[in-house]
Structures are given as C-alpha cells and as structure tokens.
Amino acid sequence: MTRVAQLLLVLAAAGLWAASRLTWVQITSFDGLGQPKTADLSGATWSTALIPLALLVLAAAGAALAVRGWPLRVLAVLVAAASAGMGYLAISLWVMADDAVRAARLADVPVADLLDTQRHYGGAGVTLVAGVLSLAGAVLLMRSATHRRAEAARYTRRTPAESDTRAAAMSERMIWDALDEGHDPTNPDNQGR
Numbered sequence: 001m002t003r004v005a006q007l008l009l010v011l012a013a014a015g016l017w018a019a020s021r022l023t024w025v026q027i028t029s030f031d032g033l034g035q036p037k038t039a040d041l042s043g044a045t046w047s048t049a050l051i052p053l054a055l056l057v058l059a060a061a062g063a064a065l066a067v068r069g070w071p072l073r074v075l076a077v078l079v080a081a082a083s084a085g086m087g088y089l090a091i092s093l094w095v096m097a098d099d100a101v102r103a104a105r106l107a108d109v110p111v112a113d114l115l116d117t118q119r120h121y122g123g124a125g126v127t128l129v130a131g132v133l134s135l136a137g138a139v140l141l142m143r144s145a146t147h148r149r150a151e152a153a154r155y156t157r158r159t160p161a162e163s164d165t166r167a168a169a170m171s172e173r174m175i176w177d178a179l180d181e182g183h184d185p186t187n188p189d190n191q192g193r
Contacts, residue, residue: 002064005140008133009061009079015130016054016086020044022123025099028116029109036115039107043123046106047089050127056082057134064141076141079134086131090124 024046030036043050060079067075093099099119104111178185 001140001144005137005144006061006064008137008140009057009064012083012086012130012134012137013054013058013061015126015133016050016057019123019126019130020047020050020054022126023120024093024123025103026118026120027100027103027107027109027114028118029104029107029113030115031110031113039109041103041106043127046093046123047127049085049089053082053086053089057130057137060141061137064144069145072141072145076138076145079138079141083131083135083138086127086134090128090131093119093124094121 020043022043023040024043025041026038027041028036028038057079060075060082063075064072096102100114100117101111103117104114175185
C-alpha cells in the first residue's frame with residue numbers, strides 16, 4: 001500500500017512540474033511603437049507555488065519509507081493539505097473574474113498597453129489531476145499507517161503463562177499437523193489447529 005502511495009505522489013510531483021512548464025495565461029500588448037507583442041506566462045510564473053508543492057510531494061514520497069506510526073499520519077495530513085493547495089491553484093484560474101491586471105504585472109507590461117489576455121486551462125487541469133493523485137496518495141499513507149499498527153499488534157509477545165497454557169492444550173503431533181497445514185499453532189485464532 002505504501003508503494004502505491006509513493007507512486008501516486010511521484011506522479012503528482014511530475015504532473016506539477018509539467019504544469020509549471022505549460023502556458024497558463026497569454027497576453028497581447030501594444031506600446032504604440034511597433035507590432036503587438038505576445039507573452040506567455042507559464043505555470044511557474046502564474047502560480048509560483050507549483051514547484052515548491054512538487055518538491056514537497058516528492059519529498060513526502062521518499063519520507064514514506066522512513067517513517068512509521070503517527071509520523072506517517074502527520075505526513076499524510078501534510079500531503080492532503082498540499083493537495084488542497086493544488087486544487088485551489090487550479091480552480092482559481094477558472095473562477096478568477098479578471099486576470100488582466102495580474103497578467104500585466106507578471107509580464108512587466110503597463111496595463112494601458114494591454115490589448116488582450118487569454119487563459120489556457122491545460123496547466124490548471126494537470127494541476128487538478130496532480131491534486132487528486134496526491135490526495136489519493138495521502139489516503140493510502142493514512143491507511144498504511146493504520147495497517148502497520150494492526151500488523152505490529154499481531155506480532156506482540158504473549159506472556160509465558162499464555163504460551164504454557166496453549167502448549168499444554170496441544171500435543172506435539174497437533175503442532176506439527178498445524179504447521180504442515182500452513183497454520184500458526186501459536187495463533188489463538190486457529191482454534192487449536
């Protein structure tokens with residue numbers, strides 16, 4: 001389960017990197033001296049948080065190998081919060097009423113020279129997909145932390161009294177028969193088999 005979560009986080013980081021390279025907004029300006037100029041604003045320029053979020057998700061994919069228990073849960077919550085940020089960045093491009101002023105400022109163009117702005121939604125779509133992938137990875141990390149806790153409880157040591165009582169209830173032949181059948185004779189769930 002952890003490996004699948006890591007794969008999803010790596011894919012999300014790759015998606016964020018790709019989204020940072022795509023054009024999010026294209027502006028056309030005319031200063032009155034020559035031909036109109038067109039400038040493309042990439043995702044890294046439009047949403048400067050894309051690359052840091054990609055690095056965060058990639059680091060979380062690596063850290064998932066090193067942490068167990070509650071630190072893994074904290075990591076999952078952090079990744080879930082990052083995925084919410086990715087969703088915000090993607091959706092904000094769609095719902096923003098007017099992007100002209102911000103686009104002009106980012107392209108260092110006077111607003112008076114601005115002729116047109118055009119949004120490209122491909123980068124925002126890739127960012128939204130990356131957010132969904134990282135959220136799925138966070139859910140799997142949380143489930144993995146819970147699953148590991150249950151596995152750890154399964155292998156806890158029994159007290160000597162429990163072991164002696166169990167051994168006394170089973171003959172040596174019954175123990176070997178249980179092992180031959182692929183059952184764990186020390187597991188109380190096997191009911192003496």
